[in-house]
Amino acid sequence: MWSIMIVLSFLFNQCNFNNTSVYNRIKEYADQVRVIDAHEHQHWPEEFGDHQFTFYNLLAVSYLSADVCSAGAEGFDWDTMDTLSLDTLWAIYGEALDYTRGTSYYSQFVKGFWKLYGFSDLYFTRENLATLSAQIEENYKDYRTWFDEAFHKAGFELMFIDQFWKPFNTELDDNYFALVFHINPLVSSSSRKPEKGAELLSIYREADNEGYEISNLDDYLAFCDHLFKKNIENNAVCLKNSQAYSRTLFYENVPYEEARALYDKPSSRLTPAEAKKIEDFMFHWIIKKSIDYDLPIQIHTGYLAGNGNVLDNGKPVKLNNLFLQYPEAEFVLFHGGYPWTGEYTAFGKMFRNVYLDIVWLPQISREEAVHALDEMFDCVPYNKFFWGGDCGLIEESTGSLEYGKDVVAEVLSKRVQRGLLTEEVSFDIVDKIFRENAIKVFKLEEGLGRGD
Ligand SMILES: [Zn+2]
DSSP states (O other), rough: OOHHHHHHHHHHHHHHHHHHHHHHHHHHEEESEEEEEEEEEOOOOOGGGOOOHHHHHHHHHSTTHHHHTTTOOOOOOHHHHHSOHHHHHHHHHHHHHHHTTTHHHHHHHHHHHHHHHHOOOOOOOHHHHHHHHHHHHGGGHHHHHHHHHHHHEEEEEEEEEEEETTTTTTOOOTEEEEEEOOOHHHGGGGOOOTTTTSSOHHHHHHHHTTTOOSSHHHHHHHHHHHHHHHHHHOOOEEEEEEEGGGSOOOOOOOHHHHHHHHHHHGGGOOOHHHHHHHHHHHHHHHHHHHHTOOEEEEEESSOOOOOOOOGGGGOGGGGGGHHHHHHTEEEEEGGGGGHHHHHHHHHHHTTTTTTETTTHHHHHHHHHHHHHHHHHHSSOOOGEEEEOOOOHHHHHHHHHHHHHHHHHHHHHHHHHTTTTHHHHHHHHHHIIIIIHHHHHHHHHHGTTTTTT
């Protein structure tokens, strides 16, 4: 009896050891990949205003802040934070922060500090934040130097930047970044034409500044085409639609004549259904342009960041008509469509021109990412996946990358253990997800290595 138990225990340990070592080899392999990060919102600190950056400012920018608010804390007021000590801030946020210690947002956020700051605790505490925050304050005195160091230490080669907060800016530092053309305002402003006395929406201000007069739909489209050309001149690699934050992803096919007539109506007299029709027309127009200009379209699907929104708006299945109507367009669906990971996966399987970017899914739920990615590998060829970080500052992007590699290594190592994959192919999958698929689909060869 004892001998059987000793043999069983040896086999169990052996099995665990093999599991761990396969995981470690895949993770180590992933650690040396120079990552093409297909989605970020990196800001320079001054874009948040004139503030001294402590741990709490990084927390306020992070996804984790939504969990802290969900746990019951007040929102983060930057001006007030400037005036408070770390101990006072802990007294305000510490309890709620502690309640988030189990979430993926939390552990992903911690991992960035493990990698970049030598922080080794599992949790933030009032005591360890004194040292960590002092390090942050020091680094943020010269953020450009710090960013460069952290960017390379984390393993990034290039980040695609979606500047939703300043969508008409086409200037980026190409040592680190590739431009993404954020198309939300082109769609949403089409039903909000300027009216006498009202403040101009930013796209109409932009048109004014560039000498474009817009009085009908053709004028509006001419300016939108100008924006396409301007983005392309600045090496835009793709388009981005994150409209699920404010409307449904179901875009009807509206004829040009109908949209033109509706555009002529004063926007304040449009019914919600009419406004939607103009906007639907615009996104179809944008898809046709994306085919002409050979630019893939990234689309937010599923779960919405922050606290409070209409979840159903981002259901991936609402996009089905577009995939059928535009076989020549290239669609990149984001975030695993969480919580609709199954229907998201089905589109990657059904359509040659639908790609899956697992960006942000590991941060939303690590375990769902593990489960969903395993299912995705069952269904979808691995030349169709990308990864992105989706964060505002370098620390969180680094945590996001560490987390993404951890999830991918776990799923692949289990598949190797189950005899579904060789280790060699698992390395190839890592290369494809974190680098090579992006180079191919977004046609990056020429721009790569500009910072070396
Ligand atoms: Zn994003």
